[in-house]
Amino acid sequence: MPEVLLNIALLAAVVVFLGVYVSWRATRIDRLHVRLETARAGLDAALVRRAAVALELAASRLLDPATSLLLAAAAHEARIADSDNREFAESDLSRALRAVVDQPDFRGTLTSRQDGAALLDDLDAAVRKVSYARSFYNNAVTATRAARRKLLPRVLPLSGRAPVPEFFEIDDAPPES
């Protein structure tokens, strides 16, 4: 009789241990997903912010109208692009910004005009934050994908219905400073 009890106790212990383990893994995946979503929101905010600063610069009357048009068009494309075209449109905005800011003496001329230096600072910050936010987001994607590739999450639906996250790949090289 005591042997049976011992077996039951052992079994119970194993079940409890398994439960705790699975729940721990599930929590971890859940935490990774939360981190992923936060990173995604941060990336979206950074991209929207960059487009907004580009539009602000375009509308500032500090630039010649050709440059304004170019920036406005690129920023507008980036803002309205659907998820299929987002990466292309954001890369195009990066390229347009480089083409504009890397012109000879662009920074000097803009800085010499009223509000120019402040806008340029805003732009540099916004551009930089896009590449930071993208790096953080892609790190979160890597971690989440790695966790979900393990055996347990593949056997048990620990991730719920969350889709496998995709990397966000764009050309976000900043203009020369």
Added chain:
Amino acid sequence: MRIGIVCPYTWDVPGGVQQHVRDLAEALFASGHEVSVIAPADDDAPLPPYVVSAGRAVPVPYNGSVARLSFGFLSAARVRRWIREGSFDVLHVHEPAAPSLGVLACWAADGPIVATFHASFERSRALSAAGPILQSAMEKITARIAVSEKARRTLVEHFGGDAVLIPNGVTTERYAMAEPLPGWPGDDCALGFLGRMDEQRKGLAVLLRAFEILGRERPGLRLLLAGPGDADEVRAKVSPELRDRVVNLGLVSEADKVRALHSVDVFVAPNTGGESFGIVLAEAMSAGAPILASDIEAFRRVLLEGRAGALFPVGDSGALAVAAAELLDDAPRRKQLSDEAKTAVRAYDWSTVARDVVRVYETVAGDTAVVETSAS
């Protein structure tokens, strides 16, 4: 008259607008006007005496493709100086809505300004974003010309107002006679394509897919390509066994372009849209090349609903293959299309077109006023 013409795109890169400006300038010279053209150009590019360089254009993404445009403070200063020194009776700006020299010229000038709109879009997102920035430039334009019904509709949609319609011209005699390239078209027929190879709406991909079918059915058929673009990328899209029958000339001179048009049995224009007139079509017509073109509105109009060139459904490579096969097997039909095309294209000859443009100049030019630089 003293006429200042502003070309927004790099002079030495082939393109519809550049060609238009060159031919217009030469037709104006021929009728005794004084013309100066300002255009972006590379430093070492050979320019005709009437062209002033506004500096190098920068490749930049715009409206869905990469355009070489001239913008920035430096270009603006050059345009302003050119206007000040030119004392033109009329300033003729091309494509003033593009972020390049056109809008800079409108910005810098006061006086009679004529603007020609070339591009047509279903709905240009770039233009809708540009509204407020363009407004003051657009308000300065005295007379507006559209090169096609579609370009005119685009203009009306985005900026309101209207424009007079004066189509593109073609210097037809320049294309009429030429020796085919050595060895072309050969005994087994050849298809031809002219245009940017990396620009999706020029439709090269549609033609290459059709050639996958045609090339297998007809072991001797060859395809002649000419135009700027990455040759390796094009090559990669062709099956290995067909590759030696696709000849890519790359970017060719004007003279070789004409010879290429005389080197093929059927000239294919597979454009998928965005084309307002299709100068390339009019050139092929002048050369008397039998044409097979996609059934976009602009092409249908130029080809007289199909009488001056066969049409196939846009983007349908299967239909292209069938239609091309029919033409390749029917020499009398090709001859008939060629003759019809040569007749139809006369309406687009530059001498006819430039006369209308001069009438526009005369309508807006003042007796004494000249174009000056604006205060702002």
